[in-house]
Amino acid sequence: MAVSESPWKAARDSPSRQLIWELSRLAITAQEDLYERLDRDSQEREAAHKAALAEAIAKHEKVRKDAEAERDRLEKQMQQERARRAAEARQEEERQRRVALEREKAEKRRAAEQAEAAARAERVATEERNAELARQKAEKDRQTAEAVKRKKAQQEAEAKKKADDERRVKEDAAAAAARKAQPNTSTFKQPGMATQSQIRNPQREAEHQRYLEIHKNLKELRKFMVQQAKPDSKLKSRMGDMRRDIKKSVGQIIEGKGKNTKPQNKIMDTLREAIVSFPQPTVNLATLTARPIPDIQAPAFFVYLLNQFAKAIVSQFIDEAAVFSKVADPVGTIAISMFARDEFRIKGISLMDILIAKYHVVCPPLFGIHGSESTGEGRTRLGWRREEGGGPWVSEQSHQDRMTGLGAGYAALSLRNFENSRMSNPYPPYHFWRALTGILNVPAGQVTETHFILLRALLMNSETRFLEFFGDSAKMLLRVAVVEYPKRADKTSVAAKVLSTLEDAMKRDKKLYL
Numbered sequence: 001m002a003v004s005e006s007p008w009k010a011a012r013d014s015p016s017r018q019l020i021w022e023l024s025r026l027a028i029t030a031q032e033d034l035y036e037r038l039d040r041d042s043q044e045r046e047a048a049h050k051a052a053l054a055e056a057i058a059k060h061e062k063v064r065k066d067a068e069a070e071r072d073r074l075e076k077q078m079q080q081e082r083a084r085r086a087a088e089a090r091q092e093e094e095r096q097r098r099v100a101l102e103r104e105k106a107e108k109r110r111a112a113e114q115a116e117a118a119a120r121a122e123r124v125a126t127e128e129r130n131a132e133l134a135r136q137k138a139e140k141d142r143q144t145a146e147a148v149k150r151k152k153a154q155q156e157a158e159a160k161k162k163a164d165d166e167r168r169v170k171e172d173a174a175a176a177a178a179r180k181a182q183p184n185t186s187t188f189k190q191p192g193m194a195t196q197s198q199i200r201n202p203q204r205e206a207e208h209q210r211y212l213e214i215h216k217n218l219k220e221l222r223k224f225m226v227q228q229a230k231p232d233s234k235l236k237s238r239m240g241d242m243r244r245d246i247k248k249s250v251g252q253i254i255e256g257k258g259k260n261t262k263p264q265n266k267i268m269d270t271l272r273e274a275i276v277s278f279p280q281p282t283v284n285l286a287t288l289t290a291r292p293i294p295d296i297q298a299p300a301f302f303v304y305l306l307n308q309f310a311k312a313i314v315s316q317f318i319d320e321a322a323v324f325s326k327v328a329d330p331v332g333t334i335a336i337s338m339f340a341r342d343e344f345r346i347k348g349i350s351l352m353d354i355l356i357a358k359y360h361v362v363c364p365p366l367f368g369i370h371g372s373e374s375t376g377e378g379r380t381r382l383g384w385r386r387e388e389g390g391g392p393w394v395s396e397q398s399h400q401d402r403m404t405g406l407g408a409g410y411a412a413l414s415l416r417n418f419e420n421s422r423m424s425n426p427y428p429p430y431h432f433w434r435a436l437t438g439i440l441n442v443p444a445g446q447v448t449e450t451h452f453i454l455l456r457a458l459l460m461n462s463e464t465r466f467l468e469f470f471g472d473s474a475k476m477l478l479r480v481a482v483v484e485y486p487k488r489a490d491k492t493s494v495a496a497k498v499l500s501t502l503e504d505a506m507k508r509d510k511k512l513y514l
Helices: 015-161 165-180 202-229 235-252 261-277 298-320 325-340 352-362 378-380 394-416 430-440 451-459 465-490 493-499 502-508
Strands: 281-283 297-299
Touching: 015 430, 015 465, 202 235, 202 298, 202 352, 235 261, 235 298, 261 298, 261 325, 281 298, 281 451, 297 298, 298 325, 298 394, 298 502, 325 352, 325 394, 352 394, 394 430, 394 451, 430 451, 430 465, 451 465, 451 493, 465 502, 493 502
Parallel strands: none
Antiparallel strands: 281 297
């Protein structure tokens, strides 16, 4: 800022005045400089405040716009979520509607299948009864025809004698007397010689023989695999290990839901390894099925292990289910599931006949086979077993225990419900019905203690499932088995008396009145 000159600078009479003026001007100038600096600082601060305010407004505007954008995004997301949930709710409602419809269809289908199975079982029972009646009628007609033939021959002989020449009367009379003194060996039959074979059911006998053939073929397969393993060290090593794994796993099966996952998985893994790792050599399945099928090849080692599995299952039934019959159920469940799985079928064919063949060997009466306990052949046909090395027959108690375990096991195998499973049942429930009717249709003279023991083992823990499958027809058959059948036994039969106690047990425990 320019400083003006003092008006008293040239004055000679007042130097002090000039000094005062200059000092005042200096003070004023300093003050004006201060004010000017303060104004400039104030303007700069104002400009900075305005810039900061503008920046803050801009940031606020950006934040507002971002918030609005986020709000719009969230609203859109919420709308989409509501739309998704609504769509899912509609889909769930539709799914539940379809499930209800499928359940209704399944119930109708199951009812129809049960009715069909009951009708089929009834037809089978009727056919067997009719066949037995027809056989008895044929036998009676044959005996009647033979009697008529003999009478006619006698009458003809008498007429011939009367017409003979008088000259030969004495000779003919002597010859007639000689003939009367001799027995007619052409028509004489020792009592009981033909009865045993005549009362056998040809269809069941043929079926039984076919399963015995399958069992024999399985023995040959075992010998074949032993020979194949000798030069193959890998196969030889794994054969023993995998066989023991299966036997051990079957022995670990216990009662209780979810407690058998580990042994079941071990068995499946072992069978899968056999299929994948040892596809050769092969065996013809036509030799191992009861019904005729085309020649189909299957891995021989896999079939060998399935046979070992079936053997272990039967042994488990005999050893464990004989003491505590409820143990048979989890064993039967795992056994039937293995033969039902698609991965263990060969071109859709289940190998269940391997297990059933073993049952035909150890317990023929389940398949309508009967015989006399007083003969060796009859005992074999009734499932009696000899001591090791072909020794004497096992004790009666040991035989009863075996039949109890096998009967409970057969019920566990044949009364499985596959309604809610994607697998098909390899051994449907009509086999259980057929086993019962096969025992109940045994002629009175051929009924043994074994039959009563088997009936009790089959029905002891299975009546509920039996009724679920066959309804009123099952109830009718239960009455025949538990109430009527024991009356056919001698008063000394302990097994028949034990069987008849099931009626009271069913009343008490199941509220089932026969």
